[in-house]
Amino acid sequence: MSWLERIISKTGMGKKIPKTTEASWIECKKCKEQILEVDLIENFHICPKCDHHFRMKPLDRIRLLVNPDSFEEHDQNLTSADPIKFKDKKKYKDRVKTALKAGGSTDAIVCGTGKMGDHEVELCVFDFFFLGGSMGSVVGEKITRGIERAIRNDRAVIIVSCSGGARMQEGILSLMQMAKTSAALQLLAEKQLPYISVLADPTTGGVSASFAFLGDIIIAEPKALIGFAGPRVIEQTIRQKLPEGFQRSEFLLEHGLIDQVVHRKELRNHLNNLLSHMKNTPISKLTTAKPATAEADPVKSDAE
Amino acid sequence: MAQILDFEKDIFAVENQIKELHSLSNMYDSVGDLTHEITKLKKKLRHMKRDVFNGLDGWQKTQVARHPERPYTLDYINNMFTDFEELHGDRHGGAGVSISGGFAKFDDQTVMVIGHQKGRDTAEKIRRNFGMSQPAGYRKALRLMRLAEKFNIPIITLIDTPGAYPGMDAEEQGQSEAIAYNLFVMSSLKVPIIAVIIGEGGSGGALAIGLGNRVMMLEHSVYSVISPEGCASILWGDKDKVKQAARALNMTSKQLEKLDVIDQIVGEPLGGAHRHHKWAAIMLKKALRSQLKELMALKPSELVAQRQEKFRNIGVFNTEKE
Ligand SMILES: [Zn+2]
Numbered sequence: 233m234s235w236l237e238r239i240i241s242k243t244g245m246g247k248k249i250p251k252t253t254e255a256s257w258i259e260c261k262k263c264k265e266q267i268l269e270v271d272l273i274e275n276f277h278i279c280p281k282c283d284h285h286f287r288m289k290p291l292d293r294i295r296l297l298v299n300p301d302s303f304e305e306h307d308q309n310l311t312s313a314d315p316i317k318f319k320d321k322k323k324y325k326d327r328v329k330t331a332l333k334a335g336g337s338t339d340a341i342v343c344g345t346g347k348m349g350d351h352e353v354e355l356c357v358f359d360f361f362f363l364g365g366s367m368g369s370v371v372g373e374k375i376t377r378g379i380e381r382a383i384r385n386d387r388a389v390i391i392v393s394c395s396g397g398a399r400m401q402e403g404i405l406s407l408m409q410m411a412k413t414s415a416a417l418q419l420l421a422e423k424q425l426p427y428i429s430v431l432a433d434p435t436t437g438g439v440s441a442s443f444a445f446l447g448d449i450i451i452a453e454p455k456a457l458i459g460f461a462g463p464r465v466i467e468q469t470i471r472q473k474l475p476e477g478f479q480r481s482e483f484l485l486e487h488g489l490i491d492q493v494v495h496r497k498e499l500r501n502h503l504n505n506l507l508s509h510m511k512n513t514p515i516s517k518l519t520t521a522k523p524a525t526a527e528a529d530p531v532k533s534d535a536e
Numbered sequence: 537m538a539q540i541l542d543f544e545k546d547i548f549a550v551e552n553q554i555k556e557l558h559s560l561s562n563m564y565d566s567v568g569d570l571t572h573e574i575t576k577l578k579k580k581l582r583h584m585k586r587d588v589f590n591g592l593d594g595w596q597k598t599q600v601a602r603h604p605e606r607p608y609t610l611d612y613i614n615n616m617f618t619d620f621e622e623l624h625g626d627r628h629g630g631a632g633v634s635i636s637g638g639f640a641k642f643d644d645q646t647v648m649v650i651g652h653q654k655g656r657d658t659a660e661k662i663r664r665n666f667g668m669s670q671p672a673g674y675r676k677a678l679r680l681m682r683l684a685e686k687f688n689i690p691i692i693t694l695i696d697t698p699g700a701y702p703g704m705d706a707e708e709q710g711q712s713e714a715i716a717y718n719l720f721v722m723s724s725l726k727v728p729i730i731a732v733i734i735g736e737g738g739s740g741g742a743l744a745i746g747l748g749n750r751v752m753m754l755e756h757s758v759y760s761v762i763s764p765e766g767c768a769s770i771l772w773g774d775k776d777k778v779k780q781a782a783r784a785l786n787m788t789s790k791q792l793e794k795l796d797v798i799d800q801i802v803g804e805p806l807g808g809a810h811r812h813h814k815w816a817a818i819m820l821k822k823a824l825r826s827q828l829k830e831l832m833a834l835k836p837s838e839l840v841a842q843r844q845e846k847f848r849n850i851g852v853f854n855t856e857k858e
Contacts, residue, residue: 315852369851415723461702
């Protein structure tokens with residue numbers, strides 16, 4: 233098996249990714265250049281031409297952040313129920329079914345324990361490809377359990393957000409996940425354990441207005457859309473076009489709302505350094521993890 | 537002229553008939569004794585009000601919750617408490633006027649009361665930004681809550697907002713952080729917190745002062761993750777599908793009680809709180825009194841643990857293995 237096939241079989245996301253033998257081209261939505269998919273993956277899912285950071289599947293991202301073979305996923309058996317029998321043009325139940333059939337994550341987040349440099353971390357990574365990364369009961373529960381594991385085991389928490397906000401098909405229960413996760417972070421803080429929040433494009437709504445903005449340190453990827461209200465809602469409210477760059481990472485940095493804007497290739501190093509600072513431990517220099525190779529497959533095994 | 541909602545029309549018609557009969561019998565002795573007729577109509581009116589208001593769906597409740605004559609936070613404060621000392625400002629450059637708050641006496645007990653304030657007339661509506669708070673409002677609320685904690689004063693929040701303000705300035709000032717930080721801190725405050733949805737419970741802007749040991753809802757208030765309008769336009773692609781959206785969202789007090797998200801439904805005067813502000817306040821005050829009594833018997837650590845556990849347990853999901 234090639235490394236790509238291995239990843240495909242591990243993550244179950246093979247349906248959409250063609251074999252390496254076939255050249256597959258992807259258009260960068262920023263610069264409109266055609267990029268070979270393999271090149272994109274080799275380059276951390278960043279456009280080699282214009283540096284646009286593509287959205288990533290959670291396991292690809294986890295692979296970039298943790299030490300090889302160190303990640304153990306938890307709670308992947310939690311799946312979305314349909315607590316208010318929600319139906320718009322489609323039934324919520326069917327939307328979930330379709331998302332599950334796509335063969336990626338089992339809900340909009342992947343959580344687990346991993347090692348990053350010298351640090352044991354509870355890592356939660358959103359899956360935007362699963363219903364827009366929206367937060368319902370499963371996402372709230374998995375994050376909360378992750379925080380509770382960190383508290384029990386003296387670990388740091390890292391959450392990589394990439395979400396349009398609350399999952400409205402679960403009604404008020406999705407709103408309450410904001411309270412639940414924020415309250416859990418309070419308990420983590422009382423234990424003086426570090427929490428770093430990483431914001432990827434996009435981070436808005438109920439995710440933004442809860443744990444995403446509660447990090448001891450908040451880091452954003454370049455040019456990510458970050459905000460409480462979506463740009464369209466704001467434009468409708470104020471009846472004018474928003475200026476270029478509004479609600480982008482660099483804008484938030486300028487307005488004092490986040491600590492750093494960090495390029496994806498540097499993310500692992502920064503996280504490791506920051507954790508070492510917060511815990512006052514020696515800083516070991518990490519080599520930047522290779523994007524995806526057979527040697528650097530982080531997923532040890534599926535947890536019980 | 538009072539605003540009359542569609543489903544209130546028949547009620548108002550009967551009320552007018554009663555008024556006319558009264559004035560007729562006052563003006564002309566020749567019409568004879570109309571007492572019997574009036575009594576019959578009054579009975580009919582009671583039944584009508586009960587039937588109509590017991591059967592309201594999500595969208596109709598939304599209209600009642602947004603009724604321009606519905607009592608607002610300051611109405612409840614004036615009718616439930618005495619010696620209100622309003623406090624202003626977030627101490628970081630913002631007045632935060634979409635939220636009002638301050639010390640007040642509830643019977644003999646000082647409480648910190650904080651609530652969204654919509655405006656009654658046009659100028660006031662604009663000044664209050666229709667109850668849609670900027671970050672300064674949430675930060676002011678948090679400052680007042682911490683002040684209450686310092687002096688061991690219980691906190692009562694009154695929720696009535698379409699949502700947090702979606703504007704450029706709000707984003708620049710950190711709307712997300714303001715809401716998030718309130719949730720974070722409220723979860724650990726060592727005094728009783730009672731949150732009451734008195735009108736519109738609009739999403740994160742409502743929850744930002746809603747993390748209570750008890751969460752109560754007035755009978756005809758609504759509480760939702762998104763407005764029916766927003767939901768209709770996102771999921772139906774048609775902002776006119778508000779009725780369907782409101783029904784689908786499960787935003788009424790009865791539905792939320794079933795989901796175990798709220799602890800108590802507080803009754804409103806027959807025909808809705810907008811028909812009788814004082815009576816609505818009396819009913820709420822009675823409910824608050826007994827909840828507060830229960831909570832004040834708890835130790836600070838018990839209050840924090842109870843609040844933590846309450847929100848920890850909210851969520852419905854499947855756990856079966858694949
Ligand atoms: Zn590009």
